[in-house]
Amino acid sequence: MMDRRQFAQGTISAALAGCTAAEPPFPGSLGGASSQRGHLLRQAMAPGRPDDVISTDIAIVGAGIAGLSAGWALANAGQRNFRLLELEDSAGGNARSGRTPVSAHPLGAHYLPVPNPESRGVIRLLEQMRLITGWQRGKPLIDDYAIVADPDQRLLFRGRWQEGLLPSLGLNARDAREFAAFFAAMDRWRQHHGSDGRPAFAIPIELASRDPAILALDQMRFVDWVAAQGWSSPVLRAHLRYATRDEYGCEPAEVSAWAGIHYFAGRRGAAANCDGHAVLTWPAGNGHLANRMAQRLRHHLMPGMVVGSVDRAGDRVVITAIDAQRQRRVEVRAQKAIIAAPRFVATRIVPAWQGGDAGFSYAPWVVANVSVSRLPAGPGAALAWDNVSATSDSLGYVVATHQVPRGLPGASVLTWYQPLSAMAPADARALLLRRSLAEWQAMVRDDLLAMNPDLEGAITRIDVWRWGHAMARPTPGFIWGPQRQAAARLDGPILGANSDLSGIPVFEEAHDRGTAAALAALGRDPEEARA
Amino acid sequence: MAEAAPGPDRAGWALLASAFVVATCGLVYELLAGTLASYLLGDSVTQFSTVIGTYLFAMGLGAWASRGVVANELAMFVRVEILIAAIGGPAAALLFLAFDRVADFRLPLYGLVLVIGTLVGLEIPLLMRILKDRLAFADLVSRVLAFDYVGALAASLLFPLVLVPQLGLIRTGFLFGLANVGVALALLAMLPRRGLRAEWLAGWLVALGLLAGLVMAERLERMAEVASHDAPVIHAVSTPYQRIALTRQHDDLRLYLNGNLQFASRDEYRYHEALVHPAMGRSARPARVLVLGGGDGMAVREILKHPVGQITLVDLDPAMTRLFTGSAMLTALNNGSLSDPRVRVINADAFQWLRAATSRYDVVIVDLPDPTNFSLGKLYSLSFYRELARVLAPDGVAVVQSTSPLIARRAYWTVVATLEAAGLATRPYHAYVPSFGEWGFVLAGHRPIAQVAPRLPARLRFWDAATEGQASRFPADMARLPVAINRLDNQALVRVFEEEWGAVAG
Numbered sequence A: 001m002m003d004r005r006q007f008a009q010g011t012i013s014a015a016l017a018g019c020t021a022a023e024p025p026f027p028g029s030l031g032g033a034s035s036q037r038g039h040l041l042r043q044a045m046a047p048g049r050p051d052d053v054i055s056t057d058i059a060i061v062g063a064g065i066a067g068l069s070a071g072w073a074l075a076n077a078g079q080r081n082f083r084l085l086e087l088e089d090s091a092g093g094n095a096r097s098g099r100t101p102v103s104a105h106p107l108g109a110h111y112l113p114v115p116n117p118e119s120r121g122v123i124r125l126l127e128q129m130r131l132i133t134g135w136q137r138g139k140p141l142i143d144d145y146a147i148v149a150d151p152d153q154r155l156l157f158r159g160r161w162q163e164g165l166l167p168s169l170g171l172n173a174r175d176a177r178e179f180a181a182f183f184a185a186m187d188r189w190r191q192h193h194g195s196d197g198r199p200a201f202a203i204p205i206e207l208a209s210r211d212p213a214i215l216a217l218d219q220m221r222f223v224d225w226v227a228a229q230g231w232s233s234p235v236l237r238a239h240l241r242y243a244t245r246d247e248y249g250c251e252p253a254e255v256s257a258w259a260g261i262h263y264f265a266g267r268r269g270a271a272a273n274c275d276g277h278a279v280l281t282w283p284a285g286n287g288h289l290a291n292r293m294a295q296r297l298r299h300h301l302m303p304g305m306v307v308g309s310v311d312r313a314g315d316r317v318v319i320t321a322i323d324a325q326r327q328r329r330v331e332v333r334a335q336k337a338i339i340a341a342p343r344f345v346a347t348r349i350v351p352a353w354q355g356g357d358a359g360f361s362y363a364p365w366v367v368a369n370v371s372v373s374r375l376p377a378g379p380g381a382a383l384a385w386d387n388v389s390a391t392s393d394s395l396g397y398v399v400a401t402h403q404v405p406r407g408l409p410g411a412s413v414l415t416w417y418q419p420l421s422a423m424a425p426a427d428a429r430a431l432l433l434r435r436s437l438a439e440w441q442a443m444v445r446d447d448l449l450a451m452n453p454d455l456e457g458a459i460t461r462i463d464v465w466r467w468g469h470a471m472a473r474p475t476p477g478f479i480w481g482p483q484r485q486a487a488a489r490l491d492g493p494i495l496g497a498n499s500d501l502s503g504i505p506v507f508e509e510a511h512d513r514g515t516a517a518a519l520a521a522l523g524r525d526p527e528e529a530r531a
Numbered sequence B: 001m002a003e004a005a006p007g008p009d010r011a012g013w014a015l016l017a018s019a020f021v022v023a024t025c026g027l028v029y030e031l032l033a034g035t036l037a038s039y040l041l042g043d044s045v046t047q048f049s050t051v052i053g054t055y056l057f058a059m060g061l062g063a064w065a066s067r068g069v070v071a072n073e074l075a076m077f078v079r080v081e082i083l084i085a086a087i088g089g090p091a092a093a094l095l096f097l098a099f100d101r102v103a104d105f106r107l108p109l110y111g112l113v114l115v116i117g118t119l120v121g122l123e124i125p126l127l128m129r130i131l132k133d134r135l136a137f138a139d140l141v142s143r144v145l146a147f148d149y150v151g152a153l154a155a156s157l158l159f160p161l162v163l164v165p166q167l168g169l170i171r172t173g174f175l176f177g178l179a180n181v182g183v184a185l186a187l188l189a190m191l192p193r194r195g196l197r198a199e200w201l202a203g204w205l206v207a208l209g210l211l212a213g214l215v216m217a218e219r220l221e222r223m224a225e226v227a228s229h230d231a232p233v234i235h236a237v238s239t240p241y242q243r244i245a246l247t248r249q250h251d252d253l254r255l256y257l258n259g260n261l262q263f264a265s266r267d268e269y270r271y272h273e274a275l276v277h278p279a280m281g282r283s284a285r286p287a288r289v290l291v292l293g294g295g296d297g298m299a300v301r302e303i304l305k306h307p308v309g310q311i312t313l314v315d316l317d318p319a320m321t322r323l324f325t326g327s328a329m330l331t332a333l334n335n336g337s338l339s340d341p342r343v344r345v346i347n348a349d350a351f352q353w354l355r356a357a358t359s360r361y362d363v364v365i366v367d368l369p370d371p372t373n374f375s376l377g378k379l380y381s382l383s384f385y386r387e388l389a390r391v392l393a394p395d396g397v398a399v400v401q402s403t404s405p406l407i408a409r410r411a412y413w414t415v416v417a418t419l420e421a422a423g424l425a426t427r428p429y430h431a432y433v434p435s436f437g438e439w440g441f442v443l444a445g446h447r448p449i450a451q452v453a454p455r456l457p458a459r460l461r462f463w464d465a466a467t468e469g470q471a472s473r474f475p476a477d478m479a480r481l482p483v484a485i486n487r488l489d490n491q492a493l494v495r496v497f498e499e500e501w502g503a504v505a506g
């Protein structure tokens, strides 16, 4: 029988399709870095007398994954006297999540791969969080509910959904040959060790080989390296473009060959109870991890604190912040400060670091959370967690309720991603701010309906989130160049700790930077983080 | 009255033709009601004879009431035709729709039969009175009754040979409603109108409504998948979770969920006895029993044959449990088990409910739909069975319905292997259920499940100690073979299930 509500929605959205862009076609919201907090940042940077003074041993600026990991490490070490100052009202940074009446959903980061054996810091964290529940034959047992449920990925290619993100049906002989050659090369790189005995690619990157022959890949563009191998299949290139946009928010012409290969050859995940290539995910995405870390650190966390300056005063550090809620100027005096805010902010608030963001650039992204009254379908492979169209400029969508173990489907939230990689980051950021909610909603809707015409009439709400500086871009020469390496050095009482110091925007790097900085703040060897 | 009146004039012929049409329509409504009653209520002999009896009685009422019409018979005849069209045309559709919405389906059924019968009973007396001035009495009677009986013959032949197989009940109703209103409109057009404006308008409105119904009926039937089942669908509803369809062929009532057979009333006792008694009979003290799925209440009916404390039934779909709690025809099948004071019905997703559950149960009956898609496959996963093991009392027994070990051998053993991977001891067994074929079940518990004769309640029709003794023997064509464990992240079961059943479907 015809569902009256669906019918009504169908007609309403059909009627609205003809509306002007000024009226948002759906209920929803436009979120992202708020101009109000930006204003407070300028206010906090200006000199002034504090209303309150707080003393602590260690102050962490920024409660993204890096800051939370620093706090976690401090708590593990038995340090009780530290503070986490976070600009936003909640912790998590790029791993924050949102919630609709139907489901929690990511706003940015949405998964953590099964960790590499060398990612010992993350493995210890997962054990503490009981996401690794034990060990079998030297491999971790991962929490069943966290492992991405099957089917995990599907690709809309030539009008049909296929399982996996690699097109397998409809390839011609050259495509198939080049795909095989490419992945064989990646397998070799995955096993390859440099002259220093270290793996060519490792997570965290600090453990990777410094063999000049390997680092030379960082000087070259990924596209040039691919071309030099004699690969020109457009289908392969399209897949590589998907990969660099997905991982770095960049076109393959903008990232280094080292970064491009790292994406494919850097992962050696191993687990006793699932595929090593699997990922861990939750309805809230990495917000699940962020929220649980923040929960443990709740007595140290100070949200709504806009830090405007971090300066040395003798052997101490003085931090000035505006408490956004209470509109008060707060001075935090600490022995040590960990700056877990991204470098482009850190270099503005730490006078000693001024100009230290040369070489750092950031990719802008748009993320839309689309509420639907029924799940998408389509010809071919069944709905997966991650659903990508080969012909769309978006990266497709992940299904927030995919991990919810339930027998039968219903309403859900689809998290839709698009890096604005086609133009220069500054222009893209301007566009990000210029476009209205209505325009974004129309774009998201059109893209989704092109992938899934079956969603016609099923979209009930679209919430758009703008990330102006979503992730550091691993442009040629950046990762193994002098500027990033200098910025990543841990010395003095002010210690840097954002994932952008690795140049690879992933949870593990954020965790590594945060943990290493915490150890340094405690006067221990930061290398313990990786031991 | 002119004894030597000539044959009928043009209008006379038209009126005689309408006698033919209304007679056909009248009998079609009668047959529709009888067929619908036997579809929906079963026992066709009783249904047909009571419907026909009621209908004929109502026609008598109508004939008797025709004396109350003192003038202007033609106008009255036209009104009666429009009314019959308006009520009789959509009657079949209305009865299908009302089926699960009313406490007792017989009320609307016999109500409609009475109303339509009375109106049809008015037709012939009125027609004869209209024609009485145009024809001699003997001629009148002979002609009208001849047309009447020929019409009845036409209907009785058309109905089973053409109408039901080609059009189905709903469309047949609308079509003959159109014939009735067609007669009214034709008479209005041919005969002097005498100010029958309102009738003219009403006639057209009813005709348009029926036409719309005819078009809608097709869509309605397609959506309800009335056409996809072999037997006539007596009730179909799409809930947010699934499509529920009930079919009836003779006395066999079948329930389909999303097109998959759940039970056939003819032999469901075999399935439900085999599902319930081996587990229940092995529990020393079944104080707390949990049923996952089984919203049809059939498993609960069997459980209640044992001395039980509390039964908790968790079924996703409120429409399903409501249907099997409220419909008299269906509670006749499950003995009203869902209304038993010991039974608590919870409408929730079995997996989510189980994950949050904290109590322990002495017996758990897992009667969930087959793993035909990835959502349902989760209900057979290692993670699900770990939760099941958690809520199962230390000496508790669980049983899982687990597809056919003959047709889907790998799928069946995947369920067994997955239960074992969850740390449970198993005891696989099978039983023959004609409408399903050879069907598989698995007993599971924390302790090994012995080959004991379970305590069985009296008066079972199928399951007994000897049958149970045979049931855990798996001959070569169903024997165990190495299979993968079904995990959330590999959905091994859905894939082999699809392969194996796909091979059968061709």
Ligand SMILES: Cc1cc2nc3c(=O)[nH]c(=O)nc-3n(C[C@H](O)[C@H](O)[C@H](O)COP(=O)(O)OP(=O)(O)OC[C@H]3O[C@@H](n4cnc5c(N)ncnc54)[C@H](O)[C@@H]3O)c2cc1C
Pocket (backbone or CB within 6 Å): A041, A061, A062, A063, A064, A065, A066, A067, A085, A086, A087, A088, A091, A092, A093, A094, A095, A107, A108, A109, A110, A111, A112, A286, A305, A306, A307, A308, A340, A341, A342, A345, A349, A365, A367, A467, A470, A471, A497, A498, A499, A500, A505, A506, A507, A508, A510
């Ligand atoms: C759309 C998107 C998708 C992604 N998907 C994934 C994924 O699936 N998997 C994955 O591993 N990674 C993903 N990432 C990368 C993700 O950024 C990293 O994994 C990680 O979350 C970065 O953490 P961080 O702590 O280094 O930086 P951030 O998350 O940027 O944290 C910095 C924190 O500092 C705060 N801050 C900034 N300025 C100030 C100030 N002046 N005062 C106080 N606080 C301040 C910020 O509010 C923020 O909370 C994604 C990123 C984006 C944007």
